[in-house]
Amino acid sequence: MIKIELSRAVKEIAKRKPKLVVVQIPEGLKTRTNEIIEKIEASGSECIVLMDPCFGACDLASDKAEKLGADLLVHFGHSKMYEGKNTLFFPLFYSIDSGKMVAQIGRLEEELDKRNLKNICLASTIQFRDHLKFIRESLGKKFKAHIGKGSSRIAEEGQVLGCNYSSFRNVNAECDAVVFIGDGLFHPLGFTFLTEKPIFHFNPLGGTIREFEDEREMFLRKRHGAIASVQNAKSFAILVSTKSGQMFKERAFELRKLIESKGKKAIILAMDYIMPEYLLGVEADAYVNTACPRIVIDDYSSFKKPILNPTELEIVLGVKKWEEFKLDELD
Ligand code: SF4
Numbered sequence: 001m002i003k004i005e006l007s008r009a010v011k012e013i014a015k016r017k018p019k020l021v022v023v024q025i026p027e028g029l030k031t032r033t034n035e036i037i038e039k040i041e042a043s044g045s046e047c048i049v050l051m052d053p054c055f056g057a058c059d060l061a062s063d064k065a066e067k068l069g070a071d072l073l074v075h076f077g078h079s080k081m082y083e084g085k086n087t088l089f090f091p092l093f094y095s096i097d098s099g100k101m102v103a104q105i106g107r108l109e110e111e112l113d114k115r116n117l118k119n120i121c122l123a124s125t126i127q128f129r130d131h132l133k134f135i136r137e138s139l140g141k142k143f144k145a146h147i148g149k150g151s152s153r154i155a156e157e158g159q160v161l162g163c164n165y166s167s168f169r170n171v172n173a174e175c176d177a178v179v180f181i182g183d184g185l186f187h188p189l190g191f192t193f194l195t196e197k198p199i200f201h202f203n204p205l206g207g208t209i210r211e212f213e214d215e216r217e218m219f220l221r222k223r224h225g226a227i228a229s230v231q232n233a234k235s236f237a238i239l240v241s242t243k244s245g246q247m248f249k250e251r252a253f254e255l256r257k258l259i260e261s262k263g264k265k266a267i268i269l270a271m272d273y274i275m276p277e278y279l280l281g282v283e284a285d286a287y288v289n290t291a292c293p294r295i296v297i298d299d300y301s302s303f304k305k306p307i308l309n310p311t312e313l314e315i316v317l318g319v320k321k322w323e324e325f326k327l328d329e330l331d
Helices: 004-016 027-042 062-067 098-112 126-137 185-190 214-229 249-263 294-302 311-315
Strands: 020-025 046-050 072-077 085-089 118-123 144-146 179-182 197-205 208-211 235-241 265-271 286-288
Touching: 004 027, 004 085, 020 027, 027 046, 027 072, 062 072, 062 098, 072 126, 085 126, 098 126, 098 179, 098 197, 098 208, 118 126, 126 179, 179 185, 185 197, 185 214, 185 294, 214 294, 214 311, 235 249, 249 311, 286 311
Parallel strands: 020 046, 020 072, 072 085, 118 144, 118 179, 179 197, 235 265, 235 286
Antiparallel strands: 197 208
Protein backbone atom coordinates (compact mmCIF):
# COMPACT_ATOMS: atom_id res chain seq x y z
CA MET A 1 0.00 0.00 0.00
CA ILE A 2 1.25 3.50 -0.84
CA LYS A 3 1.50 5.92 2.11
CA ILE A 4 0.94 9.65 1.75
CA GLU A 5 1.99 11.83 4.71
CA LEU A 6 -1.04 14.08 4.41
CA SER A 7 -1.48 14.81 8.14
CA ARG A 8 2.19 15.76 8.52
CA ALA A 9 1.93 17.88 5.37
CA VAL A 10 -1.14 19.71 6.71
CA LYS A 11 0.69 20.45 10.02
CA GLU A 12 3.77 21.74 8.19
CA ILE A 13 1.62 23.89 5.91
CA ALA A 14 -0.38 25.33 8.85
CA LYS A 15 2.87 26.33 10.63
CA ARG A 16 3.79 28.53 7.65
CA LYS A 17 0.30 30.16 7.45
CA PRO A 18 0.30 30.52 3.63
CA LYS A 19 -2.64 32.27 1.98
CA LEU A 20 -2.51 30.08 -1.14
CA VAL A 21 -0.91 26.66 -1.42
CA VAL A 22 -0.25 25.07 -4.83
CA VAL A 23 0.07 21.29 -4.70
CA GLN A 24 1.83 19.05 -7.20
CA ILE A 25 0.90 15.36 -7.21
CA PRO A 26 1.89 12.29 -9.23
CA GLU A 27 -0.70 10.52 -11.40
CA GLY A 28 -1.29 7.82 -8.77
CA LEU A 29 -2.58 10.38 -6.26
CA LYS A 30 -5.17 12.01 -8.49
CA THR A 31 -7.96 9.94 -6.94
CA ARG A 32 -7.19 11.75 -3.66
CA THR A 33 -7.27 15.28 -5.11
CA ASN A 34 -10.50 16.29 -3.34
CA GLU A 35 -9.32 14.94 0.01
CA ILE A 36 -5.99 16.81 -0.30
CA ILE A 37 -7.78 20.09 -1.06
CA GLU A 38 -10.31 19.62 1.77
CA LYS A 39 -7.66 18.85 4.39
CA ILE A 40 -5.38 21.71 3.41
CA GLU A 41 -8.26 24.19 3.22
CA ALA A 42 -9.51 23.04 6.64
CA SER A 43 -6.16 24.23 8.03
CA GLY A 44 -6.92 27.78 6.88
CA SER A 45 -5.21 28.12 3.47
CA GLU A 46 -6.65 28.21 -0.03
CA CYS A 47 -5.44 25.28 -2.15
CA ILE A 48 -5.04 24.62 -5.87
CA VAL A 49 -3.86 21.24 -7.15
CA LEU A 50 -1.91 21.12 -10.44
CA MET A 51 -3.17 18.50 -12.89
CA ASP A 52 -0.13 18.48 -15.20
CA PRO A 53 1.59 15.09 -15.15
CA CYS A 54 4.61 14.93 -12.86
CA PHE A 55 7.17 12.09 -12.96
CA GLY A 56 9.84 13.32 -10.56
CA ALA A 57 11.25 16.12 -8.45
CA CYS A 58 13.12 17.06 -11.65
CA ASP A 59 9.79 18.58 -12.64
CA LEU A 60 9.24 20.96 -9.73
CA ALA A 61 6.38 23.35 -10.56
CA SER A 62 7.96 26.47 -9.00
CA ASP A 63 7.17 28.61 -12.05
CA LYS A 64 3.52 27.51 -12.12
CA ALA A 65 3.15 28.14 -8.37
CA GLU A 66 4.58 31.61 -8.84
CA LYS A 67 2.25 32.38 -11.75
CA LEU A 68 -0.70 31.31 -9.62
CA GLY A 69 0.50 33.65 -6.87
CA ALA A 70 1.09 30.87 -4.32
CA ASP A 71 2.94 31.46 -1.06
CA LEU A 72 3.89 27.80 -0.83
CA LEU A 73 4.42 24.88 -3.23
CA VAL A 74 3.82 21.39 -1.83
CA HIS A 75 5.30 18.54 -3.88
CA PHE A 76 3.92 15.09 -3.13
CA GLY A 77 5.57 11.97 -4.51
CA HIS A 78 9.32 12.55 -4.67
CA SER A 79 12.22 13.64 -2.50
CA LYS A 80 14.02 16.95 -2.86
CA MET A 81 16.34 17.14 -5.87
CA TYR A 82 17.20 20.82 -5.67
CA GLU A 83 16.11 23.74 -3.55
CA GLY A 84 12.82 25.30 -4.64
CA LYS A 85 11.64 28.64 -3.26
CA ASN A 86 9.05 28.10 -0.46
CA THR A 87 8.66 24.41 -1.24
CA LEU A 88 7.85 21.39 0.91
CA PHE A 89 8.49 17.82 -0.27
CA PHE A 90 6.52 14.79 0.88
CA PRO A 91 7.65 11.62 -0.90
CA LEU A 92 5.31 8.62 -1.07
CA PHE A 93 6.38 5.38 0.61
CA TYR A 94 5.20 1.82 0.31
CA SER A 95 4.11 0.20 3.54
CA ILE A 96 4.64 -3.56 3.71
CA ASP A 97 3.86 -5.90 6.59
CA SER A 98 7.09 -6.38 8.59
CA GLY A 99 6.41 -10.13 9.03
CA LYS A 100 6.31 -10.52 5.24
CA MET A 101 9.48 -8.48 4.90
CA VAL A 102 11.34 -10.66 7.40
CA ALA A 103 10.36 -13.79 5.45
CA GLN A 104 11.55 -12.19 2.20
CA ILE A 105 14.83 -11.12 3.78
CA GLY A 106 15.35 -14.77 4.80
CA ARG A 107 15.01 -15.75 1.15
CA LEU A 108 17.44 -13.02 0.13
CA GLU A 109 19.99 -14.38 2.61
CA GLU A 110 19.61 -17.85 1.08
CA GLU A 111 20.24 -16.45 -2.43
CA LEU A 112 23.33 -14.57 -1.28
CA ASP A 113 24.61 -17.56 0.70
CA LYS A 114 24.32 -19.87 -2.32
CA ARG A 115 26.73 -17.58 -4.17
CA ASN A 116 28.92 -16.88 -1.13
CA LEU A 117 28.23 -13.14 -1.39
CA LYS A 118 28.85 -11.34 1.89
CA ASN A 119 29.33 -7.66 1.07
CA ILE A 120 26.32 -6.18 -0.63
CA CYS A 121 25.39 -2.74 -1.84
CA LEU A 122 21.78 -1.91 -0.98
CA ALA A 123 19.97 0.58 -3.18
CA SER A 124 16.35 1.56 -3.73
CA THR A 125 14.01 4.18 -5.09
CA ILE A 126 12.70 6.69 -2.55
CA GLN A 127 9.40 4.80 -2.18
CA PHE A 128 11.30 1.88 -0.57
CA ARG A 129 13.62 3.96 1.62
CA ASP A 130 12.32 2.52 4.89
CA HIS A 131 12.71 -1.05 3.63
CA LEU A 132 16.30 -0.39 2.66
CA LYS A 133 17.12 0.47 6.28
CA PHE A 134 15.01 -2.39 7.61
CA ILE A 135 16.86 -4.87 5.39
CA ARG A 136 20.24 -3.56 6.52
CA GLU A 137 19.24 -3.99 10.17
CA SER A 138 17.64 -7.41 9.65
CA LEU A 139 20.35 -9.12 7.59
CA GLY A 140 22.30 -11.80 9.45
CA LYS A 141 25.69 -10.97 10.96
CA LYS A 142 27.61 -12.75 8.24
CA PHE A 143 26.48 -10.13 5.69
CA LYS A 144 27.64 -6.55 5.49
CA ALA A 145 25.30 -4.09 3.80
CA HIS A 146 26.68 -0.88 2.31
CA ILE A 147 24.43 2.08 1.58
CA GLY A 148 26.06 4.91 -0.36
CA LYS A 149 25.59 8.65 -0.29
CA GLY A 150 24.73 10.16 -3.67
CA SER A 151 25.33 13.45 -5.47
CA SER A 152 23.29 16.59 -4.78
CA ARG A 153 20.52 15.23 -7.04
CA ILE A 154 19.96 12.42 -4.53
CA ALA A 155 18.14 13.21 -1.28
CA GLU A 156 18.54 9.99 0.70
CA GLU A 157 21.37 7.53 1.28
CA GLY A 158 21.07 4.49 -0.97
CA GLN A 159 18.54 6.18 -3.24
CA VAL A 160 18.95 5.79 -6.99
CA LEU A 161 17.09 7.57 -9.78
CA GLY A 162 16.62 6.33 -13.33
CA CYS A 163 19.07 9.09 -14.25
CA ASN A 164 21.52 8.91 -11.34
CA TYR A 165 23.37 6.04 -9.62
CA SER A 166 25.94 8.10 -7.72
CA SER A 167 25.00 6.55 -4.34
CA PHE A 168 25.96 3.14 -5.74
CA ARG A 169 29.26 4.34 -7.21
CA ASN A 170 30.37 5.56 -3.81
CA VAL A 171 30.21 2.06 -2.27
CA ASN A 172 30.81 -0.07 -5.37
CA ALA A 173 34.43 -0.86 -4.45
CA GLU A 174 33.40 -2.35 -1.09
CA CYS A 175 30.72 -4.71 -2.45
CA ASP A 176 30.61 -8.02 -4.26
CA ALA A 177 26.91 -7.82 -5.23
CA VAL A 178 24.09 -5.29 -5.61
CA VAL A 179 20.62 -5.70 -4.13
CA PHE A 180 18.14 -3.28 -5.62
CA ILE A 181 14.87 -2.91 -3.71
CA GLY A 182 11.98 -1.67 -5.79
CA ASP A 183 9.49 -2.44 -8.52
CA GLY A 184 10.02 -1.97 -12.27
CA LEU A 185 12.91 -3.03 -14.45
CA PHE A 186 14.50 0.26 -15.42
CA HIS A 187 16.59 0.80 -12.28
CA PRO A 188 18.10 -2.69 -12.07
CA LEU A 189 18.86 -2.43 -15.80
CA GLY A 190 20.88 0.72 -15.10
CA PHE A 191 23.13 -1.20 -12.69
CA THR A 192 24.08 -3.67 -15.42
CA PHE A 193 26.01 -0.90 -17.20
CA LEU A 194 27.89 0.05 -14.06
CA THR A 195 29.05 -3.27 -12.71
CA GLU A 196 29.64 -6.88 -13.70
CA LYS A 197 28.88 -8.01 -10.14
CA PRO A 198 25.67 -9.99 -9.53
CA ILE A 199 22.59 -7.77 -9.33
CA PHE A 200 19.57 -8.97 -7.36
CA HIS A 201 16.19 -7.41 -7.91
CA PHE A 202 14.22 -7.59 -4.66
CA ASN A 203 10.62 -6.50 -5.18
CA PRO A 204 8.90 -6.46 -1.77
CA LEU A 205 5.50 -5.72 -3.40
CA GLY A 206 5.47 -8.90 -5.47
CA GLY A 207 7.61 -10.83 -2.96
CA THR A 208 10.14 -11.71 -5.67
CA ILE A 209 13.93 -11.89 -5.45
CA ARG A 210 15.82 -12.81 -8.60
CA GLU A 211 19.12 -12.24 -10.25
CA PHE A 212 18.78 -9.65 -12.99
CA GLU A 213 20.56 -10.62 -16.21
CA ASP A 214 18.45 -11.56 -19.26
CA GLU A 215 16.88 -8.14 -19.77
CA ARG A 216 20.21 -6.50 -20.53
CA GLU A 217 20.75 -8.45 -23.79
CA MET A 218 17.24 -7.77 -25.04
CA PHE A 219 17.58 -4.08 -24.24
CA LEU A 220 20.99 -3.86 -25.93
CA ARG A 221 19.64 -5.47 -29.09
CA LYS A 222 16.96 -2.78 -29.33
CA ARG A 223 19.39 0.07 -28.74
CA HIS A 224 21.86 -1.42 -31.22
CA GLY A 225 19.08 -1.39 -33.82
CA ALA A 226 18.25 2.25 -33.02
CA ILE A 227 21.90 3.29 -33.34
CA ALA A 228 22.30 1.40 -36.63
CA SER A 229 19.21 3.10 -38.07
CA VAL A 230 20.81 6.52 -37.58
CA GLN A 231 24.18 5.77 -39.20
CA ASN A 232 23.27 7.60 -42.43
CA ALA A 233 21.35 10.48 -40.84
CA LYS A 234 22.38 13.88 -42.15
CA SER A 235 20.33 16.10 -39.86
CA PHE A 236 19.49 15.98 -36.16
CA ALA A 237 17.06 17.83 -33.88
CA ILE A 238 18.51 18.10 -30.38
CA LEU A 239 15.76 18.20 -27.78
CA VAL A 240 16.00 20.28 -24.61
CA SER A 241 13.41 20.18 -21.85
CA THR A 242 12.53 23.39 -20.00
CA LYS A 243 11.82 21.43 -16.78
CA SER A 244 14.29 22.76 -14.22
CA GLY A 245 15.75 19.36 -13.28
CA GLN A 246 15.95 18.12 -16.85
CA MET A 247 17.25 21.20 -18.68
CA PHE A 248 20.74 20.63 -20.12
CA LYS A 249 21.06 23.41 -22.67
CA GLU A 250 24.88 23.53 -22.58
CA ARG A 251 25.00 19.80 -23.35
CA ALA A 252 22.75 20.47 -26.37
CA PHE A 253 25.16 23.10 -27.71
CA GLU A 254 28.13 20.75 -27.20
CA LEU A 255 26.30 18.01 -29.10
CA ARG A 256 25.44 20.41 -31.90
CA LYS A 257 29.13 21.32 -32.25
CA LEU A 258 30.01 17.63 -32.37
CA ILE A 259 27.38 16.88 -35.04
CA GLU A 260 28.50 19.85 -37.16
CA SER A 261 32.16 18.80 -36.83
CA LYS A 262 31.14 15.61 -38.66
CA GLY A 263 29.65 17.62 -41.56
CA LYS A 264 26.02 17.06 -40.50
CA LYS A 265 23.29 19.52 -39.57
CA ALA A 266 21.75 20.08 -36.15
CA ILE A 267 19.08 22.32 -34.68
CA ILE A 268 18.12 22.72 -31.01
CA LEU A 269 14.46 22.58 -29.98
CA ALA A 270 13.04 23.21 -26.52
CA MET A 271 9.78 22.15 -24.92
CA ASP A 272 8.42 21.32 -21.48
CA TYR A 273 7.43 17.70 -22.15
CA ILE A 274 9.36 15.92 -24.86
CA MET A 275 6.34 14.60 -26.73
CA PRO A 276 6.46 12.90 -30.17
CA GLU A 277 3.47 14.90 -31.44
CA TYR A 278 5.21 18.22 -30.71
CA LEU A 279 7.86 17.24 -33.26
CA LEU A 280 5.58 16.48 -36.18
CA GLY A 281 6.55 18.64 -39.14
CA VAL A 282 10.12 19.26 -37.93
CA GLU A 283 12.72 18.42 -40.58
CA ALA A 284 15.33 16.11 -39.10
CA ASP A 285 16.44 12.53 -39.75
CA ALA A 286 16.77 11.74 -36.04
CA TYR A 287 16.33 13.26 -32.58
CA VAL A 288 18.81 13.54 -29.74
CA ASN A 289 17.34 13.77 -26.25
CA THR A 290 19.17 15.76 -23.56
CA ALA A 291 16.36 15.48 -20.98
CA CYS A 292 15.26 12.46 -18.92
CA PRO A 293 17.07 9.43 -20.41
CA ARG A 294 13.99 7.31 -19.78
CA ILE A 295 12.13 9.10 -22.58
CA VAL A 296 14.29 7.28 -25.12
CA ILE A 297 14.08 3.95 -23.33
CA ASP A 298 10.37 3.94 -22.46
CA ASP A 299 8.84 5.89 -25.34
CA TYR A 300 11.14 5.08 -28.28
CA SER A 301 8.44 3.51 -30.42
CA SER A 302 6.10 6.52 -30.06
CA PHE A 303 8.49 8.77 -31.99
CA LYS A 304 8.20 8.90 -35.78
CA LYS A 305 12.00 9.21 -36.18
CA PRO A 306 14.77 7.42 -34.28
CA ILE A 307 15.58 9.10 -30.96
CA LEU A 308 18.92 8.65 -29.20
CA ASN A 309 20.45 9.61 -25.87
CA PRO A 310 23.76 11.55 -26.02
CA THR A 311 26.04 8.51 -25.51
CA GLU A 312 24.26 6.75 -28.39
CA LEU A 313 24.83 9.79 -30.63
CA GLU A 314 28.52 9.69 -29.72
CA ILE A 315 28.58 6.04 -30.83
CA VAL A 316 26.89 6.95 -34.13
CA LEU A 317 29.45 9.70 -34.73
CA GLY A 318 32.40 7.45 -33.90
CA VAL A 319 33.44 9.35 -30.77
CA LYS A 320 32.66 6.31 -28.64
CA LYS A 321 32.66 2.59 -29.35
CA TRP A 322 29.61 0.35 -29.01
CA GLU A 323 31.44 -1.38 -26.12
CA GLU A 324 31.22 1.93 -24.24
CA PHE A 325 27.41 1.97 -24.36
CA LYS A 326 25.79 2.97 -21.07
CA LEU A 327 22.59 4.57 -19.85
CA ASP A 328 23.07 8.31 -19.70
CA GLU A 329 22.96 9.93 -16.27
CA LEU A 330 22.07 13.46 -15.22
CA ASP A 331 23.61 15.46 -12.39
S1 SF4 B 1 14.83 9.47 -14.32
FE1 SF4 B 1 13.79 11.09 -15.44
S2 SF4 B 1 11.86 11.45 -14.31
FE2 SF4 B 1 13.29 10.29 -12.95
S3 SF4 B 1 14.32 11.90 -11.79
FE3 SF4 B 1 15.62 11.41 -13.56
S4 SF4 B 1 15.02 12.94 -15.09
FE4 SF4 B 1 13.39 12.90 -13.55
